[in-house]
Amino acid sequence: MFKFLKRLRGKDVDASAPEQENQPAAIIEVLPELDVPAKDVAPVEQEAETKTQTTALKSDIVANNAESKEPDLVSVELPKRSLGTGIRSLFSDSMDIDELEDILILADFGVETAEEIATELKREANRQGATTDPELRLLLKDLLAKRLSRTDSALNLDDGTLPYVILVVGVNGAGKTTTIGKLARWLKDGDWEVVLGAADTYRAAAVDQLETWAKRADSPIVKPVKEGADPASVAYQTVEMAIRTQADIAIIDTAGRLQNKKDLMDELGKLRRAVEKQTKISEVLLVIDATNGQNAMSQARAFTEVAEVTGIVMTKLDGTAKGGILYALQKELNLPIKLVGVGEQINDFAFFSPEEFAKGLVAKK
Amino acid sequence: MFGNLSDRLSDTFKNLRGKGRLSSSDIDATLRDIRRALLEADVALEVVKDFIAAIRERALGDEVSKALNPAQQVVQIVNDELTKILGKENKRIQFAKSPPTVIMLAGLQGSGKTTLAGKLAKWLKEQNQTPLLVAADLQRPNAVTQLQVLGEKVGVPVFAPESGNGVGSPIKVAKDAIAHAKKAQFSVVIVDTAGRLGVDEEMMQQAIGIRDAVTPDEILFVVDSMLGQDAVNVAKAFKDGVGVSGVVLTKLDGDSRGGAALSVANITGAPILFSSTGEDLDSFEPFYPERMASRILDMGDVVSLIEQAQKTFDEEESKKLADKIANEEFTLQDFLEQMQQLRKMGNMKSLLGMLPGAGKMKQQLEDFDESEIARTEAIIYSMTPLERNGPKVLNGSRRMRIAKGAGTSVTEVNQLVNRFEQAAKVMKTMSKGGMPNIPGTNPVAMGGAVGGGYIGGKKSSKKKQGSKSGNPAKRAAENQGLSISQPPESKPGSAFGLRN
Numbered sequence: 027m028f029k030f031l032k033r034l035r036g037k038d039v040d041a042s043a044p045e046q047e048n049q050p051a052a053i054i055e056v057l058p059e060l061d062v063p064a065k066d067v068a069p070v071e072q073e074a075e076t077k078t079q080t081t082a083l084k085s086d087i088v089a090n091n092a093e094s095k096e097p098d099l100v101s102v103e104l105p106k107r108s109l110g111t112g113i114r115s116l117f118s119d120s121m122d123i124d125e126l127e128d129i130l131i132l133a134d135f136g137v138e139t140a141e142e143i144a145t146e147l148k149r150e151a152n153r154q155g156a157t158t159d160p161e162l163r164l165l166l167k168d169l170l171a172k173r174l175s176r177t178d179s180a181l182n183l184d185d186g187t188l189p190y191v192i193l194v195v196g197v198n199g200a201g202k203t204t205t206i207g208k209l210a211r212w213l214k215d216g217d218w219e220v221v222l223g224a225a226d227t228y229r230a231a232a233v234d235q236l237e238t239w240a241k242r243a244d245s246p247i248v249k250p251v252k253e254g255a256d257p258a259s260v261a262y263q264t265v266e267m268a269i270r271t272q273a274d275i276a277i278i279d280t281a282g283r284l285q286n287k288k289d290l291m292d293e294l295g296k297l298r299r300a301v302e303k304q305t306k307i308s309e310v311l312l313v314i315d316a317t318n319g320q321n322a323m324s325q326a327r328a329f330t331e332v333a334e335v336t337g338i339v340m341t342k343l344d345g346t347a348k349g350g351i352l353y354a355l356q357k358e359l360n361l362p363i364k365l366v367g368v369g370e371q372i373n374d375f376a377f378f379s380p381e382e383f384a385k386g387l388v389a390k391k
Numbered sequence: 392m393f394g395n396l397s398d399r400l401s402d403t404f405k406n407l408r409g410k411g412r413l414s415s416s417d418i419d420a421t422l423r424d425i426r427r428a429l430l431e432a433d434v435a436l437e438v439v440k441d442f443i444a445a446i447r448e449r450a451l452g453d454e455v456s457k458a459l460n461p462a463q464q465v466v467q468i469v470n471d472e473l474t475k476i477l478g479k480e481n482k483r484i485q486f487a488k489s490p491p492t493v494i495m496l497a498g499l500q501g502s503g504k505t506t507l508a509g510k511l512a513k514w515l516k517e518q519n520q521t522p523l524l525v526a527a528d529l530q531r532p533n534a535v536t537q538l539q540v541l542g543e544k545v546g547v548p549v550f551a552p553e554s555g556n557g558v559g560s561p562i563k564v565a566k567d568a569i570a571h572a573k574k575a576q577f578s579v580v581i582v583d584t585a586g587r588l589g590v591d592e593e594m595m596q597q598a599i600g601i602r603d604a605v606t607p608d609e610i611l612f613v614v615d616s617m618l619g620q621d622a623v624n625v626a627k628a629f630k631d632g633v634g635v636s637g638v639v640l641t642k643l644d645g646d647s648r649g650g651a652a653l654s655v656a657n658i659t660g661a662p663i664l665f666s667s668t669g670e671d672l673d674s675f676e677p678f679y680p681e682r683m684a685s686r687i688l689d690m691g692d693v694v695s696l697i698e699q700a701q702k703t704f705d706e707e708e709s710k711k712l713a714d715k716i717a718n719e720e721f722t723l724q725d726f727l728e729q730m731q732q733l734r735k736m737g738n739m740k741s742l743l744g745m746l747p748g749a750g751k752m753k754q755q756l757e758d759f760d761e762s763e764i765a766r767t768e769a770i771i772y773s774m775t776p777l778e779r780n781g782p783k784v785l786n787g788s789r790r791m792r793i794a795k796g797a798g799t800s801v802t803e804v805n806q807l808v809n810r811f812e813q814a815a816k817v818m819k820t821m822s823k824g825g826m827p828n829i830p831g832t833n834p835v836a837m838g839g840a841v842g843g844g845y846i847g848g849k850k851s852s853k854k855k856q857g858s859k860s861g862n863p864a865k866r867a868a869e870n871q872g873l874s875i876s877q878p879p880e881s882k883p884g885s886a887f888g889l890r891n
Contacts, residue, residue: 128436134619137430198642198670199501199615207532228670230509230544231537238532238556253540284645289762315501319433319619321647342500345588346628347621370500370530 030183032218032274034098099186104216113343113386120159121166121388123148133387134319135350139357143169163388170387174353174380179362182308182336183275189221189268190275191301193261195294195333196313197325198282201341201367203232205313206279207239208367208375213275220245221271223264223278225257225297236279242372246271257281257293258300265304285328294333311364313339316349323351326359341367344374348387352378418450421465434650435623438476438657445472476653477680482637482662487608490578491523493569495605497598497633498613499625500586503641505534507613507667508583509541510675515579516547523577525568526551527561527601530585538583545672548577561585561597566604582607589628598633610636612659616643618651626658637664640678644668721815724779727771730764769797770807782808 116129126147130140147166151157156165183190192209194202203226210220222240226232227250240247248264250257261278268276280297283290301307312335314322329335340349343366352363363378376382422443429439449468486492494511496504508524515522524542526549528534535555542549550568553559565582572580584601587594602610612635618625629635638655643666656663663678771779773796778785785793785808794801 131430132436132620134621137427197617197645199503201501203532229506229537230540231533234533234536235531284642286646287644315615315617317499317615317619317621317625318617319621319647319650320431321433321617321619321645324646342588345499345621346590346624347619351619 029101029103030181030216031099031101031186032183032216033188033272034100035217035219099188102216104212113383113389114346114348115389116348116387117163117390121162123151123162126166130350133348133350134316136320136323136354139350139354143353160390163390167384167388170353170384171380174356174363174384176356176362179337179364179378181364185308187306187308188275189265189273189305190308191265191268191305192275192277192309192311193280193298193301193307193333194277194311194313194339195280195329195335196282197284197315197318198229200282200313200315200318201339202226202282202313203235203239203279204370205311205339205341205365205367205375206236206277207243208372209365210239210243210245210277211372212375214243214245218275219271219273221264221268221273221276222247223261223276224249225260225264226279226281227253227255227257227260228281232279232281258297261297262300262303265301269304285325291328291332294329298333307334309337310335311337311339312361313341314351314355316340316343316352317345317347318351320351323354323358326355326361330359330361335361337362337364339363339365339367340378344368415451418447418465422447422450425469429650429653432650433617433619433622433647433654435620435654435658437623438654441657442472442476442653473653474680476657478656478662481677481679482664483677484637484664485608486579490576491569491572492579492609493582493605493607494579494609494611495582495584495602495607495633496611496613496639497584497629497635498586499588499615500531502586502613502615503667504528504586504613505537505541505583506670507639507641507665507675508538508581509545509547510667510672511581511665512542512547513545513672514675515581516545520578521576522547522579522581523568523572523575524549525565525580525582526553526555527564527568527582528585529553529555529559529561529564530557532556534583534585541672562600562604565601569605580605589625589632595628595632602633607636609664610634611639611664612637612655612661613639613641614651614655616640616649616651617645617647618655622651622654623658626655630659630661635659635661637661639663639665639667641667644674722780723771723774723782723811724776726811726814727768727779730767766797766799766803767807770794770799770804773797782811 116133123144127140127144130143131137135143147162147169150165150169151162154161154165156162181192194206196202206222210222213220220243222236222243222245224233224236224247226236230253233249233253237247237249246267248260248267250260257280264276264278267273278297278301280294281290283294285291298307298310310333312326312329312333314325318325326335326338338352338355338361340352340363343349349366355361356363365375366378366383367375369375425446426439426443429442430436434442446465446468449472450465454464454468484492484494496508498504505528512522512524524538524547526535526538528538533556535551535553539549539551550564550571552567553561553564561584568580568582582601582605584598585594587598589595610633612626612629614622614626626635638659638661640649640652640655640663643649652663663680666676666678668674668676770793773793778789778793785804790801790804790808794804797804
């Protein structure tokens with residue numbers, strides 16, 4: 027699990043074990059407004075996945091000089107969310123190595139990548155003498171997992187320069203706002219103070235949509251004064267508020283834009299610069315819809331160019347789409363997949379795990 | 392739009408062009424290229440396989456080997472087969488015999504249903520219908536609010552008894568909406584529904600529930616044109632689930648290769664009715680399959696362009712302008728008005744993108760700076776009426792003043808004046824040369840063929856009324872041959888006679 031650094035607050039220190047531990051799960055179930063004290067009624071399956079571990083980490087408190095202006099920091103882990111059984115298998119019956127290329131194409135890996143993986147697997151199978159279905163599946167899983175894993179797939183929330191700023195960008199309808207809602211809730215569960223910024227001032231009711239998520243995540247939101255206001259100024263104010271209220275993190279939602287619209291892409295650059303006047307941007311997350319095909323590559327290229335994307339969130343992986351394009355994204359553009367979205371509920375997302383992903387793809391139904 | 396696929400196919404065909412005979416290995420190589428191009432364009436694998444098989448069969452047959460130009464024949468076959476999948480002619484919405492006509496929207500999350508509902512309502516209103524929007528997406532946070540905002544923007548009432556966010560029954564909302572529409576005598580009801588995955592049984596049952604409650608005349612399947620291989624599964628799931636009577640392609644203004652259009656049309660067997668090409672509520676048009684097929688083959692979409700121009704351009708003003716040009720009275724003031732009118736037509740990029748061969752200048756199109764128009768406007772606005780009507784008086788100090796007023800440099804002012812003078816000169820020649828159908832009769836046409844369709848088309852339709860079709864689309868098509876005879880320049884931004 028990844029370690030992150032956040033501000034040390036009184037409650038982190040005082041947290042007494044049992045109550046605190048169950049609370050987030052309870053909140054998730056009943057929505058923040060009904061802030062009931064956690065009891066043992068918290069659903070069992072939720073508990074397993076969302077158990078917060080802040081308390082266990084009390085000893086990790088980074089000792090900071092009391093006189094220093096720097097905030098006291100505490101090293102935390104965020105509640106674990108798992109991909110679980112979200113990924114559907116590539117194979118409906120036994121695996122035929124000669125059909126692998128077509129199957130990978132069907133999973134949106136792209137022609138070139140599919141050819142390459144299929145060839146490599148054949149070579150490897152010959153070398154190891156793997157012929158049976160389970161052997162081949164294992165071989166493919168290992169090959170995918172190995173090639174997908176990288177060292178930079180954690181969120182950049184550990185350098186201690188608070189507040190961290192996360193900018194969320196992507197094309198229309200990719201799932202940016204939903205992703206932010208989930209992310210905010212999850213950070214809140216880990217006891218982070220979150221500020222949301224509604225810099226999608228364009229689409230009708232986008233601000234309201236984020237506001238609903240903000241309520242669910244029990245986090246303050248900075249809104250534009252009117253529709254069509256300058257998104258850069260909303261972003262600026264969001265960061266300003268995060269600094270003023272000593273929040274740990276500011277997450278800024280942006281309007282969806284197709285990557286070939288130059289003026290809209292330029293606007294993103296402006297927004298970036300506005301934020302950077304106050305603090306650095308820790309993370310620019312590009313949200314990509316897994317049902318998109320090869321166009322995802324063009325999206326990633328264009329957004330990387332103007333917005334300096336640091337990681338990818340792949341959404342809607344709970345459908346029949348396999349999101350194979352993420353392989354090519356990591357490889358060709360050197361962009362890590364950081365998070366994946368697997369549903370519309372507030373807990374339906376996870377860190378990207380190459381192992382889990384690869385396992386899901388080769389799983390036997 | 393389909394630019395990238397066009398590019399790929401143009402490349403492929405370049406190798407074939409000019410060959411007198413095609414060997415079977417020529418054909419195989421070409422088919423391999425086409426297969427790859429289609430796959431990279433996100434056409435679903437099973438559709439590609441069928442497509443390639445059909446082309447191979449015909450390409451190896453007599454029609455190719457006996458053709459005068461076999462390569463061209465292959466192009467023709469590809470075109471035929473594309474058109475076959477996309478549908479032969481553009482289909483219209485089926486209106487109910489007794490109103491209200493009920494249109495239900497369905498699709499994946501984020502495909503653009505709610506935005507489309509707004510566009511569709513606006514479009515129907517322009518067709519003299521009285522639409523009612525129904526907010527039956529009670530799932531996504533504030534989808535209801537979004538629809539209400541859109542309804543207000545386009546001036547169409549929204550039936551939204553539930554505020555949504557997971558509360559309320561969409562089936563009941565839909566049912567009540569129909570009763571309300573009957574009572575209040577709305578002619579069309581547009582039911583916006585929540586996005587759902589094809590594999591989500593529960594949500595699909597809900598969609599079926601809504602369908603059974605409203606018995607729609609059209610179930611429009613809203614498809615993101617960026618959809619990948621999954622298009623097949625999604626299309627099957629919706630077809631077998633809620634049912635599909637028509638398809639709408641959204642986000643076609645992106646640079647996706649749009650292969651999903653082929654996949655979805657093939658799998659559902661339903662016609663593609665509309666395409667949605669931008670975030671403006673105006674960016675919405677009927678889908679023309681034959682144009683789309685020729686667009687894939689990089690033959691441009693001139694007819695669409697002309698129609699769009701005709702919709703916006705004021706006939707009276709065009710005539711006035713044509714007269715002015717003929718009488719050499721064309722001034723900077725007219726230039727400005729022209730530019731403003733042209734801007735009403737919408738985004739320059741999407742207009743230019745429709746021109747034949749535009750696929751090749753795609754990058755330059757993307758770089759086209761819309762604000763250049765604003766800067767030109769500023770320069771002209773900084774002139775006195777005298778200067779606007781007679782640019783000859785513009786001496787050094789006047790130019791300096793104008794540059795200051797417009798917040799730009801004298802060089803830019805000079806460039807504008809030069810462009811204007813050149814344009815005026817060419818226009819004069821053209822109007823005297825008696826080529827009524829070739830526009831060039833306005834400054835905008837100078838840089839490219841943009842002006843091509845409209846003034847020419849309008850003028851001729853005025854003069855030759857009766858001799859040509861009364862249908863603007865057909866008339867435009869008749870004029871098409873002439874309109875495209877002036878190829879667009881490939882200089883970036885030149886379509887306006889503007890420097891980029």
